[in-house]
Amino acid sequence: MLVSVAIVTLNEEENLPRTLTSVRWADEIVVVDSGSTDRTVEIAHTLGARVIERAWPGFAAQKNFAISQCSGTWILSLDADEELTPELQTQIRTMLASNPPIDAYYLRRRNLFLGRWIKHGGFYPDPKLRLFRRSAANFALTPQFEERPVHETIAFDGAAGTLDFDLVHNAYPAxxxxxxxxxxxxxxxxxxxxxxxxxxxxxxxxxxxxxxxxxxxxxxxxxxxxxxxxxxxxxxxxxxxxxxxxxxxxxxxxxxxxx
Known part of the structure:
Protein backbone atom coordinates (compact mmCIF):
# COMPACT_ATOMS: atom_id res chain seq x y z
CA MET A 1 0.00 0.00 0.00
CA LEU A 2 1.51 3.33 -1.08
CA VAL A 3 -0.49 6.23 0.41
CA SER A 4 -2.55 6.44 3.61
CA VAL A 5 -4.46 9.57 4.65
CA ALA A 6 -4.83 10.18 8.41
CA ILE A 7 -7.54 12.54 9.72
CA VAL A 8 -8.85 13.20 13.24
CA THR A 9 -12.40 14.49 13.62
CA LEU A 10 -14.97 15.87 16.00
CA ASN A 11 -18.28 17.17 14.58
CA GLU A 12 -16.92 17.92 11.11
CA GLU A 13 -19.96 17.11 8.95
CA GLU A 14 -19.72 20.45 7.11
CA ASN A 15 -16.02 20.16 6.25
CA LEU A 16 -15.36 16.44 5.91
CA PRO A 17 -17.02 15.82 2.51
CA ARG A 18 -14.64 18.30 0.83
CA THR A 19 -11.62 16.81 2.54
CA LEU A 20 -12.44 13.17 1.77
CA THR A 21 -13.46 13.89 -1.82
CA SER A 22 -10.04 15.45 -2.44
CA VAL A 23 -8.21 12.28 -1.31
CA ARG A 24 -10.45 9.51 -2.68
CA TRP A 25 -7.55 8.46 -4.92
CA ALA A 26 -5.50 7.40 -1.86
CA ASP A 27 -5.01 3.70 -1.11
CA GLU A 28 -6.37 4.11 2.43
CA ILE A 29 -8.16 6.77 4.47
CA VAL A 30 -8.15 6.46 8.25
CA VAL A 31 -10.49 8.71 10.27
CA VAL A 32 -10.13 8.72 14.06
CA ASP A 33 -13.24 10.27 15.59
CA SER A 34 -13.49 11.41 19.20
CA GLY A 35 -17.22 11.27 19.81
CA SER A 36 -18.95 13.27 17.08
CA THR A 37 -22.65 13.88 17.63
CA ASP A 38 -23.39 14.96 14.07
CA ARG A 39 -23.09 13.01 10.77
CA THR A 40 -19.28 12.95 10.71
CA VAL A 41 -18.92 9.18 11.18
CA GLU A 42 -21.69 8.41 8.68
CA ILE A 43 -20.11 10.68 6.07
CA ALA A 44 -16.66 9.15 6.61
CA HIS A 45 -18.05 5.63 6.08
CA THR A 46 -20.00 6.71 3.00
CA LEU A 47 -16.93 8.26 1.38
CA GLY A 48 -14.77 5.19 1.90
CA ALA A 49 -12.84 5.90 5.09
CA ARG A 50 -12.03 3.38 7.79
CA VAL A 51 -13.36 4.92 11.01
CA ILE A 52 -11.95 4.32 14.47
CA GLU A 53 -13.71 5.85 17.48
CA ARG A 54 -11.39 6.87 20.33
CA ALA A 55 -11.65 9.27 23.28
CA TRP A 56 -9.75 12.54 22.86
CA PRO A 57 -6.26 12.47 24.47
CA GLY A 58 -4.90 15.69 22.88
CA PHE A 59 -4.00 16.82 19.36
CA ALA A 60 -0.56 15.26 19.01
CA ALA A 61 -1.48 11.96 20.68
CA GLN A 62 -4.64 11.53 18.60
CA LYS A 63 -2.82 12.30 15.37
CA ASN A 64 0.01 9.92 16.24
CA PHE A 65 -2.60 7.23 16.94
CA ALA A 66 -4.18 7.85 13.54
CA ILE A 67 -0.77 7.48 11.90
CA SER A 68 -0.14 4.25 13.80
CA GLN A 69 -3.33 2.78 12.30
CA CYS A 70 -2.18 3.47 8.72
CA SER A 71 -0.64 0.81 6.50
CA GLY A 72 0.78 2.94 3.69
CA THR A 73 4.43 3.61 2.98
CA TRP A 74 3.55 7.31 2.84
CA ILE A 75 1.30 9.23 5.25
CA LEU A 76 -0.68 12.32 4.30
CA SER A 77 -1.86 13.92 7.55
CA LEU A 78 -4.77 16.33 7.12
CA ASP A 79 -7.09 18.35 9.31
CA ALA A 80 -10.78 17.82 8.65
CA ASP A 81 -11.15 21.37 7.29
CA GLU A 82 -8.40 21.01 4.67
CA GLU A 83 -8.60 19.86 1.06
CA LEU A 84 -6.09 19.29 -1.72
CA THR A 85 -6.39 21.29 -4.92
CA PRO A 86 -6.63 19.14 -8.08
CA GLU A 87 -3.11 20.25 -9.02
CA LEU A 88 -1.71 19.11 -5.66
CA GLN A 89 -3.51 15.78 -5.93
CA THR A 90 -1.90 15.15 -9.30
CA GLN A 91 1.55 16.21 -8.13
CA ILE A 92 1.48 13.93 -5.08
CA ARG A 93 0.27 10.92 -7.05
CA THR A 94 2.85 11.40 -9.79
CA MET A 95 5.73 12.10 -7.41
CA LEU A 96 5.14 9.21 -5.02
CA ALA A 97 4.78 6.74 -7.89
CA SER A 98 8.39 7.56 -8.81
CA ASN A 99 9.72 6.64 -5.32
CA PRO A 100 11.28 10.03 -4.46
CA PRO A 101 14.54 10.14 -2.48
CA ILE A 102 13.25 12.69 0.08
CA ASP A 103 11.32 11.38 3.09
CA ALA A 104 9.06 14.36 3.86
CA TYR A 105 7.37 17.26 2.10
CA TYR A 106 5.86 20.58 3.09
CA LEU A 107 2.52 21.58 1.58
CA ARG A 108 1.77 25.23 0.85
CA ARG A 109 -1.37 26.06 2.83
CA ARG A 110 -3.91 28.56 1.49
CA ASN A 111 -5.84 29.92 4.49
CA LEU A 112 -9.40 31.12 3.96
CA PHE A 113 -11.01 33.56 6.38
CA LEU A 114 -14.70 34.46 5.92
CA GLY A 115 -14.34 32.81 2.50
CA ARG A 116 -11.42 35.00 1.39
CA TRP A 117 -7.95 33.71 0.58
CA ILE A 118 -5.60 35.60 2.93
CA LYS A 119 -2.47 36.16 0.86
CA HIS A 120 -0.51 38.60 3.01
CA GLY A 121 0.51 39.35 6.58
CA GLY A 122 2.37 36.05 7.02
CA PHE A 123 -0.64 33.82 6.30
CA TYR A 124 0.57 32.54 2.91
CA PRO A 125 2.12 30.24 1.85
CA ASP A 126 2.10 28.95 5.47
CA PRO A 127 4.02 25.71 4.72
CA LYS A 128 3.03 22.64 6.75
CA LEU A 129 4.92 19.35 6.86
CA ARG A 130 2.09 16.91 6.13
CA LEU A 131 3.42 14.29 3.71
CA PHE A 132 6.08 11.86 4.94
CA ARG A 133 7.22 8.25 4.95
CA ARG A 134 5.46 6.44 7.78
CA SER A 135 8.68 5.60 9.63
CA ALA A 136 10.24 9.04 9.21
CA ALA A 137 8.11 11.40 11.32
CA ASN A 138 5.38 11.85 13.92
CA PHE A 139 3.74 14.61 15.90
CA ALA A 140 6.14 15.91 18.53
CA LEU A 141 5.42 15.61 22.23
CA THR A 142 6.69 18.24 24.66
CA PRO A 143 8.48 17.72 27.98
CA GLN A 144 5.80 19.72 29.78
CA PHE A 145 2.86 17.74 28.37
CA GLU A 146 2.52 14.12 27.43
CA GLU A 147 0.33 15.46 24.63
CA ARG A 148 0.78 19.01 23.47
CA PRO A 149 -2.59 20.73 23.82
CA VAL A 150 -2.34 23.08 20.84
CA HIS A 151 -0.18 23.97 17.81
CA GLU A 152 1.14 20.45 17.48
CA THR A 153 4.06 20.06 15.04
CA ILE A 154 5.59 17.14 13.19
CA ALA A 155 9.00 16.01 14.40
CA PHE A 156 11.26 15.20 11.46
CA ASP A 157 15.05 15.19 11.24
CA GLY A 158 16.28 15.32 7.67
CA ALA A 159 15.98 17.08 4.33
CA ALA A 160 12.43 18.00 3.35
CA GLY A 161 11.05 19.26 0.06
CA THR A 162 8.17 21.63 -0.68
CA LEU A 163 5.47 20.84 -3.21
CA ASP A 164 4.31 23.40 -5.76
CA PHE A 165 0.56 23.51 -5.25
CA ASP A 166 -1.82 24.38 -2.44
CA LEU A 167 -3.55 22.71 0.44
CA VAL A 168 -6.73 24.74 1.01
CA HIS A 169 -7.60 25.46 4.65
CA ASN A 170 -11.31 26.21 4.96
CA ALA A 171 -10.63 27.58 8.39
CA TYR A 172 -13.17 30.13 9.53
CA PRO A 173 -16.30 30.67 7.43
CA ALA A 174 -17.89 32.88 10.12
Missing amino acids: LSTYIEHMDRYSGLGADLLVAKGRTSRSLLSFLSNIFVVPQVMFLWNYFFRLGFLDGREGLLLHLYHATYTSWKYAKAWEKARKV
Whole structure:
Protein backbone atom coordinates (compact mmCIF):
# COMPACT_ATOMS: atom_id res chain seq x y z
CA MET A 1 0.00 0.00 0.00
CA LEU A 2 1.51 3.33 -1.08
CA VAL A 3 -0.49 6.23 0.41
CA SER A 4 -2.55 6.44 3.61
CA VAL A 5 -4.46 9.57 4.65
CA ALA A 6 -4.83 10.18 8.41
CA ILE A 7 -7.54 12.54 9.72
CA VAL A 8 -8.85 13.20 13.24
CA THR A 9 -12.40 14.49 13.62
CA LEU A 10 -14.97 15.87 16.00
CA ASN A 11 -18.28 17.17 14.58
CA GLU A 12 -16.92 17.92 11.11
CA GLU A 13 -19.96 17.11 8.95
CA GLU A 14 -19.72 20.45 7.11
CA ASN A 15 -16.02 20.16 6.25
CA LEU A 16 -15.36 16.44 5.91
CA PRO A 17 -17.02 15.82 2.51
CA ARG A 18 -14.64 18.30 0.83
CA THR A 19 -11.62 16.81 2.54
CA LEU A 20 -12.44 13.17 1.77
CA THR A 21 -13.46 13.89 -1.82
CA SER A 22 -10.04 15.45 -2.44
CA VAL A 23 -8.21 12.28 -1.31
CA ARG A 24 -10.45 9.51 -2.68
CA TRP A 25 -7.55 8.46 -4.92
CA ALA A 26 -5.50 7.40 -1.86
CA ASP A 27 -5.01 3.70 -1.11
CA GLU A 28 -6.37 4.11 2.43
CA ILE A 29 -8.16 6.77 4.47
CA VAL A 30 -8.15 6.46 8.25
CA VAL A 31 -10.49 8.71 10.27
CA VAL A 32 -10.13 8.72 14.06
CA ASP A 33 -13.24 10.27 15.59
CA SER A 34 -13.49 11.41 19.20
CA GLY A 35 -17.22 11.27 19.81
CA SER A 36 -18.95 13.27 17.08
CA THR A 37 -22.65 13.88 17.63
CA ASP A 38 -23.39 14.96 14.07
CA ARG A 39 -23.09 13.01 10.77
CA THR A 40 -19.28 12.95 10.71
CA VAL A 41 -18.92 9.18 11.18
CA GLU A 42 -21.69 8.41 8.68
CA ILE A 43 -20.11 10.68 6.07
CA ALA A 44 -16.66 9.15 6.61
CA HIS A 45 -18.05 5.63 6.08
CA THR A 46 -20.00 6.71 3.00
CA LEU A 47 -16.93 8.26 1.38
CA GLY A 48 -14.77 5.19 1.90
CA ALA A 49 -12.84 5.90 5.09
CA ARG A 50 -12.03 3.38 7.79
CA VAL A 51 -13.36 4.92 11.01
CA ILE A 52 -11.95 4.32 14.47
CA GLU A 53 -13.71 5.85 17.48
CA ARG A 54 -11.39 6.87 20.33
CA ALA A 55 -11.65 9.27 23.28
CA TRP A 56 -9.75 12.54 22.86
CA PRO A 57 -6.26 12.47 24.47
CA GLY A 58 -4.90 15.69 22.88
CA PHE A 59 -4.00 16.82 19.36
CA ALA A 60 -0.56 15.26 19.01
CA ALA A 61 -1.48 11.96 20.68
CA GLN A 62 -4.64 11.53 18.60
CA LYS A 63 -2.82 12.30 15.37
CA ASN A 64 0.01 9.92 16.24
CA PHE A 65 -2.60 7.23 16.94
CA ALA A 66 -4.18 7.85 13.54
CA ILE A 67 -0.77 7.48 11.90
CA SER A 68 -0.14 4.25 13.80
CA GLN A 69 -3.33 2.78 12.30
CA CYS A 70 -2.18 3.47 8.72
CA SER A 71 -0.64 0.81 6.50
CA GLY A 72 0.78 2.94 3.69
CA THR A 73 4.43 3.61 2.98
CA TRP A 74 3.55 7.31 2.84
CA ILE A 75 1.30 9.23 5.25
CA LEU A 76 -0.68 12.32 4.30
CA SER A 77 -1.86 13.92 7.55
CA LEU A 78 -4.77 16.33 7.12
CA ASP A 79 -7.09 18.35 9.31
CA ALA A 80 -10.78 17.82 8.65
CA ASP A 81 -11.15 21.37 7.29
CA GLU A 82 -8.40 21.01 4.67
CA GLU A 83 -8.60 19.86 1.06
CA LEU A 84 -6.09 19.29 -1.72
CA THR A 85 -6.39 21.29 -4.92
CA PRO A 86 -6.63 19.14 -8.08
CA GLU A 87 -3.11 20.25 -9.02
CA LEU A 88 -1.71 19.11 -5.66
CA GLN A 89 -3.51 15.78 -5.93
CA THR A 90 -1.90 15.15 -9.30
CA GLN A 91 1.55 16.21 -8.13
CA ILE A 92 1.48 13.93 -5.08
CA ARG A 93 0.27 10.92 -7.05
CA THR A 94 2.85 11.40 -9.79
CA MET A 95 5.73 12.10 -7.41
CA LEU A 96 5.14 9.21 -5.02
CA ALA A 97 4.78 6.74 -7.89
CA SER A 98 8.39 7.56 -8.81
CA ASN A 99 9.72 6.64 -5.32
CA PRO A 100 11.28 10.03 -4.46
CA PRO A 101 14.54 10.14 -2.48
CA ILE A 102 13.25 12.69 0.08
CA ASP A 103 11.32 11.38 3.09
CA ALA A 104 9.06 14.36 3.86
CA TYR A 105 7.37 17.26 2.10
CA TYR A 106 5.86 20.58 3.09
CA LEU A 107 2.52 21.58 1.58
CA ARG A 108 1.77 25.23 0.85
CA ARG A 109 -1.37 26.06 2.83
CA ARG A 110 -3.91 28.56 1.49
CA ASN A 111 -5.84 29.92 4.49
CA LEU A 112 -9.40 31.12 3.96
CA PHE A 113 -11.01 33.56 6.38
CA LEU A 114 -14.70 34.46 5.92
CA GLY A 115 -14.34 32.81 2.50
CA ARG A 116 -11.42 35.00 1.39
CA TRP A 117 -7.95 33.71 0.58
CA ILE A 118 -5.60 35.60 2.93
CA LYS A 119 -2.47 36.16 0.86
CA HIS A 120 -0.51 38.60 3.01
CA GLY A 121 0.51 39.35 6.58
CA GLY A 122 2.37 36.05 7.02
CA PHE A 123 -0.64 33.82 6.30
CA TYR A 124 0.57 32.54 2.91
CA PRO A 125 2.12 30.24 1.85
CA ASP A 126 2.10 28.95 5.47
CA PRO A 127 4.02 25.71 4.72
CA LYS A 128 3.03 22.64 6.75
CA LEU A 129 4.92 19.35 6.86
CA ARG A 130 2.09 16.91 6.13
CA LEU A 131 3.42 14.29 3.71
CA PHE A 132 6.08 11.86 4.94
CA ARG A 133 7.22 8.25 4.95
CA ARG A 134 5.46 6.44 7.78
CA SER A 135 8.68 5.60 9.63
CA ALA A 136 10.24 9.04 9.21
CA ALA A 137 8.11 11.40 11.32
CA ASN A 138 5.38 11.85 13.92
CA PHE A 139 3.74 14.61 15.90
CA ALA A 140 6.14 15.91 18.53
CA LEU A 141 5.42 15.61 22.23
CA THR A 142 6.69 18.24 24.66
CA PRO A 143 8.48 17.72 27.98
CA GLN A 144 5.80 19.72 29.78
CA PHE A 145 2.86 17.74 28.37
CA GLU A 146 2.52 14.12 27.43
CA GLU A 147 0.33 15.46 24.63
CA ARG A 148 0.78 19.01 23.47
CA PRO A 149 -2.59 20.73 23.82
CA VAL A 150 -2.34 23.08 20.84
CA HIS A 151 -0.18 23.97 17.81
CA GLU A 152 1.14 20.45 17.48
CA THR A 153 4.06 20.06 15.04
CA ILE A 154 5.59 17.14 13.19
CA ALA A 155 9.00 16.01 14.40
CA PHE A 156 11.26 15.20 11.46
CA ASP A 157 15.05 15.19 11.24
CA GLY A 158 16.28 15.32 7.67
CA ALA A 159 15.98 17.08 4.33
CA ALA A 160 12.43 18.00 3.35
CA GLY A 161 11.05 19.26 0.06
CA THR A 162 8.17 21.63 -0.68
CA LEU A 163 5.47 20.84 -3.21
CA ASP A 164 4.31 23.40 -5.76
CA PHE A 165 0.56 23.51 -5.25
CA ASP A 166 -1.82 24.38 -2.44
CA LEU A 167 -3.55 22.71 0.44
CA VAL A 168 -6.73 24.74 1.01
CA HIS A 169 -7.60 25.46 4.65
CA ASN A 170 -11.31 26.21 4.96
CA ALA A 171 -10.63 27.58 8.39
CA TYR A 172 -13.17 30.13 9.53
CA PRO A 173 -16.30 30.67 7.43
CA ALA A 174 -17.89 32.88 10.12
CA LEU A 175 -16.67 35.28 12.78
CA SER A 176 -18.50 33.34 15.47
CA THR A 177 -16.49 30.22 14.57
CA TYR A 178 -13.21 32.12 14.66
CA ILE A 179 -13.94 33.78 18.02
CA GLU A 180 -15.02 30.45 19.53
CA HIS A 181 -11.83 28.73 18.33
CA MET A 182 -9.58 31.54 19.50
CA ASP A 183 -11.20 31.47 22.93
CA ARG A 184 -10.49 27.74 23.18
CA TYR A 185 -6.98 27.92 21.69
CA SER A 186 -6.00 30.85 23.90
CA GLY A 187 -6.86 28.71 26.91
CA LEU A 188 -4.72 25.85 25.61
CA GLY A 189 -1.92 28.28 24.78
CA ALA A 190 -2.15 29.66 28.29
CA ASP A 191 -1.53 26.17 29.66
CA LEU A 192 1.73 26.05 27.70
CA LEU A 193 2.78 29.46 29.01
CA VAL A 194 2.07 28.40 32.61
CA ALA A 195 4.15 25.24 32.12
CA LYS A 196 7.02 27.41 30.91
CA GLY A 197 6.65 29.89 33.79
CA ARG A 198 5.69 32.75 31.46
CA THR A 199 2.84 34.12 33.55
CA SER A 200 3.44 37.89 33.47
CA ARG A 201 4.13 38.10 37.21
CA SER A 202 5.71 41.56 37.14
CA LEU A 203 3.69 44.65 36.23
CA LEU A 204 6.07 45.41 33.34
CA SER A 205 5.75 41.95 31.80
CA PHE A 206 1.98 42.04 32.32
CA LEU A 207 1.64 45.33 30.42
CA SER A 208 4.01 44.12 27.73
CA ASN A 209 2.32 40.77 27.11
CA ILE A 210 -1.28 41.91 27.47
CA PHE A 211 -1.04 45.19 25.56
CA VAL A 212 2.30 45.97 23.86
CA VAL A 213 3.03 42.60 22.22
CA PRO A 214 -0.42 42.31 20.59
CA GLN A 215 -0.25 45.90 19.33
CA VAL A 216 3.21 45.41 17.83
CA MET A 217 2.11 42.14 16.26
CA PHE A 218 -0.88 43.84 14.63
CA LEU A 219 1.21 46.75 13.29
CA TRP A 220 3.91 44.43 11.95
CA ASN A 221 1.61 41.99 10.18
CA TYR A 222 -1.05 44.42 9.00
CA PHE A 223 1.18 47.21 7.73
CA PHE A 224 4.77 45.99 7.23
CA ARG A 225 3.75 42.53 5.98
CA LEU A 226 0.98 44.05 3.83
CA GLY A 227 -1.98 42.49 5.59
CA PHE A 228 -4.05 45.56 4.63
CA LEU A 229 -4.10 44.26 1.04
CA ASP A 230 -6.55 41.56 2.09
CA GLY A 231 -9.39 44.01 2.60
CA ARG A 232 -11.87 43.99 5.45
CA GLU A 233 -11.27 40.30 6.05
CA GLY A 234 -7.56 40.95 6.51
CA LEU A 235 -8.24 43.77 8.96
CA LEU A 236 -10.52 41.60 11.08
CA LEU A 237 -8.18 38.61 11.00
CA HIS A 238 -5.13 40.58 12.14
CA LEU A 239 -7.08 42.53 14.73
CA TYR A 240 -8.57 39.41 16.30
CA HIS A 241 -5.34 37.42 16.03
CA ALA A 242 -3.64 40.14 18.09
CA THR A 243 -6.55 39.92 20.54
CA TYR A 244 -5.99 36.16 20.79
CA THR A 245 -2.41 36.82 21.89
CA SER A 246 -3.61 39.17 24.61
CA TRP A 247 -6.19 36.62 25.78
CA LYS A 248 -3.55 33.90 25.94
CA TYR A 249 -1.26 35.86 28.24
CA ALA A 250 -4.18 37.13 30.33
CA LYS A 251 -5.42 33.57 30.88
CA ALA A 252 -1.91 32.39 31.81
CA TRP A 253 -1.69 35.20 34.40
CA GLU A 254 -5.13 34.28 35.74
CA LYS A 255 -4.25 30.59 36.05
CA ALA A 256 -1.00 31.36 37.89
CA ARG A 257 -2.81 33.82 40.15
CA LYS A 258 -5.09 31.02 41.37
CA VAL A 259 -2.22 28.71 42.32
